[in-house]
Amino acid sequence: MTRSILIVGVGGQGTLLASRLLGRTLLAKDYDVKISEVHGMSQRGGSVVTYVRYGDNVASPIVEKGEADIILSFEELEAARWLPYLKKGGKIVVNTQKMDPMPVIIGAAEYPKDVLKQVEAAGVEVQAVDALRMALEAGSPKAVNVALLGVVAQNTDIEKDVWEETIRTTVPEKFIDLNLKAFGLGYNA
Amino acid sequence: MKKLMLGNEAVAQGLYEAGVRLVSSYPGTPSTEITENAVKYGEDVIWCEWAPNEKVAMETAIGASIAGGRAFCAQKHVGLNVAADPLFTVAYTGVNAGLVIAVADDPGMFSSQNEQDSRHYARAAKVLMLEPSDSTECKEFTKLAFDLSEQFDTPVFLRLTTRIAHSSSSVEVGEREEVPVKEYVKNNQKYAMLPANAIRRHVVVEDRQVAEAEWAETAWVNKTEYNDTKIGVIAAGITYQYAKEALGDKASYLKLGCVNPLPLNLIKEFASKVDTLYVLEQLDPVLEEQVRAMGIDCIGKEAFDLKGEYSQSMIAKVILGEEKESIALDIDIPGRPPALCPGCPHRGLFSALKQLNVFVSGDIGCYTLGALPPLGMIDTCVCMGASVSALHGRNKVRPEEAKKSVAVIGDSTFVHSGITGLVNAAYNQSNSKVIVLDNSITGMTGHQQNPTTGKRINGDPTTAIDLEALAHAVGIERVIVVDPYDIAATRDAIAAELEVEAPSLIIARRPCVLLKEVRAKMPKPFEVAIDKCVGCKACMKIGCPAISFADRKSSIDFTQCTGCGMCQPLCKFDAIKGGN
Numbered sequence: 001m002t003r004s005i006l007i008v009g010v011g012g013q014g015t016l017l018a019s020r021l022l023g024r025t026l027l028a029k030d031y032d033v034k035i036s037e038v039h040g041m042s043q044r045g046g047s048v049v050t051y052v053r054y055g056d057n058v059a060s061p062i063v064e065k066g067e068a069d070i071i072l073s074f075e076e077l078e079a080a081r082w083l084p085y086l087k088k089g090g091k092i093v094v095n096t097q098k099m100d101p102m103p104v105i106i107g108a109a110e111y112p113k114d115v116l117k118q119v120e121a122a123g124v125e126v127q128a129v130d131a132l133r134m135a136l137e138a139g140s141p142k143a144v145n146v147a148l149l150g151v152v153a154q155n156t157d158i159e160k161d162v163w164e165e166t167i168r169t170t171v172p173e174k175f176i177d178l179n180l181k182a183f184g185l186g187y188n189a
Numbered sequence: 190m191k192k193l194m195l196g197n198e199a200v201a202q203g204l205y206e207a208g209v210r211l212v213s214s215y216p217g218t219p220s221t222e223i224t225e226n227a228v229k230y231g232e233d234v235i236w237c238e239w240a241p242n243e244k245v246a247m248e249t250a251i252g253a254s255i256a257g258g259r260a261f262c263a264q265k266h267v268g269l270n271v272a273a274d275p276l277f278t279v280a281y282t283g284v285n286a287g288l289v290i291a292v293a294d295d296p297g298m299f300s301s302q303n304e305q306d307s308r309h310y311a312r313a314a315k316v317l318m319l320e321p322s323d324s325t326e327c328k329e330f331t332k333l334a335f336d337l338s339e340q341f342d343t344p345v346f347l348r349l350t351t352r353i354a355h356s357s358s359s360v361e362v363g364e365r366e367e368v369p370v371k372e373y374v375k376n377n378q379k380y381a382m383l384p385a386n387a388i389r390r391h392v393v394v395e396d397r398q399v400a401e402a403e404w405a406e407t408a409w410v411n412k413t414e415y416n417d418t419k420i421g422v423i424a425a426g427i428t429y430q431y432a433k434e435a436l437g438d439k440a441s442y443l444k445l446g447c448v449n450p451l452p453l454n455l456i457k458e459f460a461s462k463v464d465t466l467y468v469l470e471q472l473d474p475v476l477e478e479q480v481r482a483m484g485i486d487c488i489g490k491e492a493f494d495l496k497g498e499y500s501q502s503m504i505a506k507v508i509l510g511e512e513k514e515s516i517a518l519d520i521d522i523p524g525r526p527p528a529l530c531p532g533c534p535h536r537g538l539f540s541a542l543k544q545l546n547v548f549v550s551g552d553i554g555c556y557t558l559g560a561l562p563p564l565g566m567i568d569t570c571v572c573m574g575a576s577v578s579a580l581h582g583r584n585k586v587r588p589e590e591a592k593k594s595v596a597v598i599g600d601s602t603f604v605h606s607g608i609t610g611l612v613n614a615a616y617n618q619s620n621s622k623v624i625v626l627d628n629s630i631t632g633m634t635g636h637q638q639n640p641t642t643g644k645r646i647n648g649d650p651t652t653a654i655d656l657e658a659l660a661h662a663v664g665i666e667r668v669i670v671v672d673p674y675d676i677a678a679t680r681d682a683i684a685a686e687l688e689v690e691a692p693s694l695i696i697a698r699r700p701c702v703l704l705k706e707v708r709a710k711m712p713k714p715f716e717v718a719i720d721k722c723v724g725c726k727a728c729m730k731i732g733c734p735a736i737s738f739a740d741r742k743s744s745i746d747f748t749q750c751t752g753c754g755m756c757q758p759l760c761k762f763d764a765i766k767g768g769n
Binding site: 010011012020023024027032033034035036037038039044045046047058059060061062064065066067077078080081083084085086088097099100101102103104105106107108109110111112115118119122123124132141 | 191193195218219221222299300323352355356357358359427430431433434500501502513514515516517518520521522523524525526527528529530555558561562563633635726729732733734736737738746747748749
């Protein structure tokens with residue numbers, strides 16, 4: 001049985017590190033893992049998505065509409081944008097941060113009101129967390145990604161120390177403590 | 190040891206294990222990380238370099254191969270167009286040590302200006318082409334490609350697509366096989382392609398294709414997998430994975446690892462064993478047309494698409510008629526197109542050009558995003574280097590508008606193929622105003638060094654092109670340097686230059702704000718003093734993603750602001766504070 005996680009956000013928010021930490025942790029648990037990333041032009045402040053799939057034998061690295069077990073969104077509007085990718089009965093983990101896209105900045109569109117309430121109204125389980133606050137508490141706004149990973153970790157049956165070991169062996173040494181702290185705050189959220 | 194590796198990273202591991210001596214490439218999404226990862230093995234193990242362009246890179250690899258060292262170059266699909274000249278002739282000379290050419294196509298155009306299918310190059314140049322379908326195959330096919338190159342005395346293509354190059358899966362990491370540099374024996378009938386020799390080599394090329402096709406019939410990379418035989422699928426690369434995901438054991442498969450030349454007998458045999466044959470391939474019907482040419486009936490492009498990517502849901506829908514349920518909100522979700530980063534110096538340059546209301550001949554790089562609102566300042570963008578040459582053409586047809594026209598080109602793109610355009614502007618006497626956006630790095634592909642930065646691929650110091658001296662040397666007398674963070678001064682300097690009846694090189698010099706050493710020296714984020722903000726939106730005109738507007742006031746997102754300060758002079762009410 002293959003499980004699918006979508007990690008979505010705004011280019012520059014550090015979604016790639018989150019997906020790599022997730023992938024390495026899953027590999028450490030002997031899952032077959034495939035991750036699909038987006039590089040290049042779309043990365044520059046645009047809506048970005050990374051697909052993570054794991055199970056006994058994964059064929060396709062991409063996730064499509066109606067296929068994701070979990071969507072991890074780094075931003076509220078992005079949660080709504082990628083909602084159609086969620087499987088029936090799937091769950092959304094979302095950071096309560098709002099970032100205006102360029103059409104909103106230039107006044108060509110409006111940022112929809114109460115986005116998360118509307119997602120919940122569609123019958124979807126939503127776990128909303130203030131990961132920016134956690135990241136700042138850990139010591140850097142950049143740690144939003146690892147704080148959110150902590151929230152996702154809490155939704156899996158993988159032991160906390162396996163996640164922590166991946167963080168220790170992946171991030172540069174001087175950022176290990178900061179990231180472990182951010183992860184812990186997310187894990188206990 | 191098992192490692193999770195990007196397809197590109199696994200290709201680099203394959204280069205290491207295959208005893209490769211030299212890698213020369215020009216960055217291009219989605220191929221860049223192959224060369225970036227090959228560097229990590231150390232330059233005494235594999236000499237890696239960023240070449241000025243793909244043609245130079247391929248020729249460097251050809252030279253190394255003929256000299257006896259296993260060699261490699263990587264490029265994106267459009268980069269192969271630049272290297273097409275050496276490609277077609279190295280197919281005639283063949284190799285000494287193995288020569289492998291990676292080409293990464295971008296179906297769906299995530300980061301490209303077109304969607305061309307590089308398999309046409311394999312057929313046109315008569316070069317064997319392998320196509321892996323996951324990271325393990327990326328590594329194994331890379332190693333096989335070197336063996337085949339030496340076995341058949343030919344360059345070998347390794348074709349990737351975005352979803353293979355930029356997907357990770359597990360790879361068993363192996364040891365390097367030390368392949369000594371082979372003897373070089375002078376043989377100009379083989380390596381010097383003047384007509385008399387080339388005529389004889391063409392015979393060799395045609396015979397080689399026949400021998401390769403015979404190998405392909407039983408090669409391990411071409412695999413049949415028989416399940417339910419009502420549906421048969423011929424596919425390669427990522428499309429095979431999509432088909433497996435969608436159809437599982439409801440179909441039988443012929444998975445092609447070698448997409449040129451094709452194993453025609455194997456295809457015939459497979460086709461005879463299945464009821465309905467589907468040929469699944471993204472982009473052009475390269476396989477389908479060859480299957481049909483054998484008189485085999487199949488379903489291909491008439492049921493699928495020539496454009497964009499395939500996927501598991503697309504295949505499930507067409508072949509099985511199945512669709513997954515999904516939820517959608519009944520609200521308008523504004524798009525989030527890519528944008529120039531907060532603090533990007535290109536934003537300052539385009540803001541200045543917007544005030545001058547000029548025609549802008551554009552080029553390939555981060556600054557192509559200057560075409561999007563609210564700046565909207567790029568008029569044309571065709572290919573690497575075209576900004577400079579096309580502006581010259583425009584100025585010859587519309588000389589009266591030369592004073593309202595400029596070209597913009599990044600430092601790396603200028604070296605890639607803008608210099609020859611500048612030579613043409615000087616030599617053929619146009620008043621072209623060429624602006625080099627010198628941000629001291631190759632930006633869009635993720636920060637690679639280039640011949641203007643003074644650093645090699647591994648960060649070692651090296652010589653740097655002196656753009657001012659270069660312009661003078663080709664006959665451009667007027668060269669000015671501006672700082673795009675100072676929008677008003679940049680505007681005035683360009684305006685003055687536009688009035689001059691001579692070609693100019695204008696260097697807009699300010700390093701990319703994402704460079705670590707630059708970022709470390711930037712001031713703290715700016716803030717809007719709410720009591721002073723009158724809500725005039727003047728600061729919004731530069732389209733900075735960090736500035737938003739709500740409740741009649743502007744605000745600056747401290748998580749995004751880089752402290753560049755370009756917005757500050759735009760506020761006539763002194764409401765933007767910071768800069769410390």
